[in-house]
Structure formats: C-alpha cells, structure tokens
Amino acid sequence: MHASVRPVVSVNITPSVSTAPSREAQAPLCMRMNIAEMNFYYGSKQVLFDITMGIGASKVTAIIGPSGCGKSTLLRTLNRMHETVRTARLDGEILLDGQSIFAQDVTALRRRVGMVFQRPNPFPKSIFENVAYGLRINGTKIPLAEAVERSLRNAALWDEVKDQLHKSAFELSGGQQQRLCIARALAVEPEVLLLDEPCSALDPISTAKIEELLVELKALCTISIVTHNMQQAARVSDFTAFLLSGQLIEFSPTPQLFTKPADPRTEAYITGRFG
C-alpha cells in the first residue's frame, strides 16, 4: 500500500542553490532545502514514506494533514530534532543549500535552521536573556542589546516589552510568549525557520498577529510551517504539502492546491470530508 502512488508534485524542486528554471510564472524559484526519498522510522514503525519535496527560498511552505500523519516529524527532521528521540531512524537525504544536513555539526545546523514549537517554551529567564540565549551560547561578537532589540522588533514584540526587558518571560501572555520564542529563534539569524503548529495554543487575536508576522518574515528567512489549520496554510503560505498517513500526497503552490487539487484525497481533506 505504501508509496504505490507517486505524489503529485507540481513544484520544481531541483536540488540546487542556482536558480533552476521554474514552472512558476513569476520570479525563478530556488530551493533552500531539499528532501529526497526520505523514509523515517520510530523503532520498527515507519512514520514517513519516501518523501521528496523542497522548501523554497524566502517562501513560506506549509505542511498540512490530519493528526498523526507525520507532519511534525517531517518538520523536525529538517533541523535534526528527531535525533533527540533514541529510537528514531532516517534514511534518504536532506540538503540545505545543496549540502547534506547530516554531514555537518548538528549544533551548527540548528543555528542555521531555527525552530518554534507548538507550545510557547520560554526559558525561566528574563525576556532579554531569552532572546540573548542563542547569541550567548554561540559566542557572538554582535552587541547583545542591539541584537535583542532587532530580534524583538522583527518578531513584532518590541513595543510591548521594551520597558520590561528584565522581567521574567513567564509574565507575558501566551501570544507574547510565542512571539518571544520567534524572536529568540530569529536572534541567531537562521536561514530557515521551522514552526511546528505555532498557533495551536493561542487565541485568535494572537494567531492573527503571528500570521501577519510570518508573511513579513519571509524577507528575512525561509519559512516552513506545520499546521492542522487549512485556512492558516491558505492565508500564509506560498507552497503547501499535503501529508496523509506518512505519505506525501500533493506538493503544489498554495493557490493551486486549495483551488484545483490534483489528487482526490487532497480534495477530500481540504473540503473537510475527513481529518
């Protein structure tokens, strides 16, 4: 049953930094990250099957699918967070700018590929120290105060917290905490930012703020977001990958996937017939 049907991939995912000719009408698209024939297992249980797709540079790529389809797992492989699970095993290849992510030091990779998690997870430190954390551990030479301010501005949080930088991060609201986590990730100037259902624990207003933010952040880095909220994917993303039971069903430009899905299962999912 697995991998019997080839996924519909209507995006040119040529693995190269050079701008390969694209089927996209507008600007030529290049892929910042490429996943090639990737299979993923927890112990003896296979969770992802033969995934081949790409994360477009300076674009937002959404990964959607019903609960348990492996979308978070897929995202976590991109900065090798899956390695924190002992039984995890992966074969296939993942490239960042044409180079294997498994060939480089994992801490260096994670500096280039940042991550924001489902639930806000600020450290038990002050707001300032939360944002400065990544810079401190990487021994940066940039003045901290400047970098912290820039990151907080980029995360659209500066105006709300500029007078209380030394208060505990726990005193912020859930939405502010999540934007703090985004600022924390941005501080080390990652090339790719991964977001794992960043709004699932937030109220609608906070969610709207983060969605606005994501669209602006495209200018700074490449973004990939996992979401179970299809409207969110439609609103913020340029490309969408639809996953079902660990298989990539369809990977297309977002407007195309939501208006003219090529696979009947994609259509069934986006029209709410399951999931």
Place this chain on the structure above:
Amino acid sequence: MSTRLRWRKFVSHFMLTMTGVCAAIAVSVLFFILGYLVYHGGTSINWDFLTKLPTPVGEAGGGMANAIVGSAKLLFLASLLGVPFGFFGGIYLSEFSGGKIAFVVRYAADLLNGVPSIVIGIFAYSLVVLPFKHYSTVAGSFALGVMMIPITLRSTEDFLRAVPRDLREGAMALGASQWRTIVSVVVPAAYRGVITAILLALARVAGETAPLLFTAFGNRFGSPGWNQPTASLPVMIYTYAIAPYDDWHRQAWAAGLVLLGLILVINIAARAILARGIGVPRS
C-alpha cells in the same frame, strides 16, 4: 430507611471516625515527643551549654560547644562529598542514561538508601579509620556523605525530570549542546527543587548517630583540624543519656533540643524554598 442503607451509613461513619482517631494518635505522639523535649531541654539549655566545653566528670555545669561545632564540621564535609556525587549522578540519571543503566543506578541508590546506617559506619570504619589508624572528622563525614549521596541523587533526578521537554528542545533548537542545555536551562529551571533536596538530605543525616560511633567517635574537648576524633550532637546525646549522672541527663535533653531546632530550621528553609514554586525564578 432500610437496614441495608443504615448499615452502610454506619460503616461509613465508623471508618471515618477510626481513620480520624488514628491520625490524631499519630500526630499526638509527635507533639508529645516535641513537648517533652522542649520541656526537659528548655529547662536545661543555657548560654553556657552553647558556648562552653564539657566539664570533667563529677563537676557540674559546662556545655557542648565542641559537639555543636563538631556537628557543623561533619555536616559541612559530608555535603562536600554527598552533594556533588548525588547532584551529578542525578543529572546523569535524568539526562544521559538509557533505560537499563538508569534502572541499575536507581536500584543501587534505593538499596544504598535502605542500608542500615550502622553498616555505613562499619564501611567508613574499614575504609577510612583503619588505614589512618585513628578516628576523625573526615571518617565521620565520609559516613554521613555516603548516606547523603542516594538521597540527593534520587531527588535531583526527580526534579530534573520534571522540567518540561519543551524547554530542552527550545535550547537544543538554538544550537545548544546537551550539556549546555542542562547547565543553562534545565538546572536553572529545577534549582529550587534541587536545593530543597540537598537540605532535606542534610536534615536527614544531621541526626544520625550510628555511623558516627566508630568513625568520628567522640571527644570531650574541641577538635581542631579534620583528622582528630570529634564530638557531635547525636553521639553526645547517646553518651550523656546512658551515663548515671542527672546533670548529664539534663544536658542530653538540651542537646536533643538543639539538634531538633537545627533540623527544624533546615526543614522549614527547604519547604520555604520549594513553596515559592519550581522553575519560575524572577529576574
């Protein structure tokens, strides 16, 4: 009301009363001991007791300054041994070890925790006293330190484990190594719990007598330095309580009160630290 229902109500009331009475007895025993100790100790304790050395047998007065200092030194040195091993061992258990090793270490720690303290005393005797051929503060501290290790280790592990996985992942996703994550995020999030655990371990060994009997031994005089036999409050209580002199009995009560006060202070401090919550330090 049917007989059946009445019977059920009776059983319910009976059990409620019985458990209440048991709880009351348990607590009253504690308060009886406390009251008795405060009564006897309170009348015998005075400034001389806290500041003077014991007098020669037959001479009234004097105090246990040497035992108070001795206990303090023993606990200090014991912490130097028990805290690092327990703390780092706890970190290893919680953060690094796989299932099997963790199981073995945890089991060994629990076993060590259950070893009668007199056996720990014999262990320290043969390991530290025999080779150096005399009783010493170091030997007594070694015995107490060994007893502190499993308590500190297991509670450190528990408190570190309680730190959410999200926090570790947050740090690692920023490029922190595992050790860096532990030092800069996990331990700071759990430090209140860990300090509490250390204080409780200290309170636990502060009252131990058996492991000191043939390690620190005892001393009627002060014990400068670390390699002389030293007095300690629990051993002093033992020696004075079995002696045939009324004056010594009174001093034993006073020593009991001082020891209890010490343990009480440590316990209250530990609870106060813990009550302020874990992992949300204000900065």
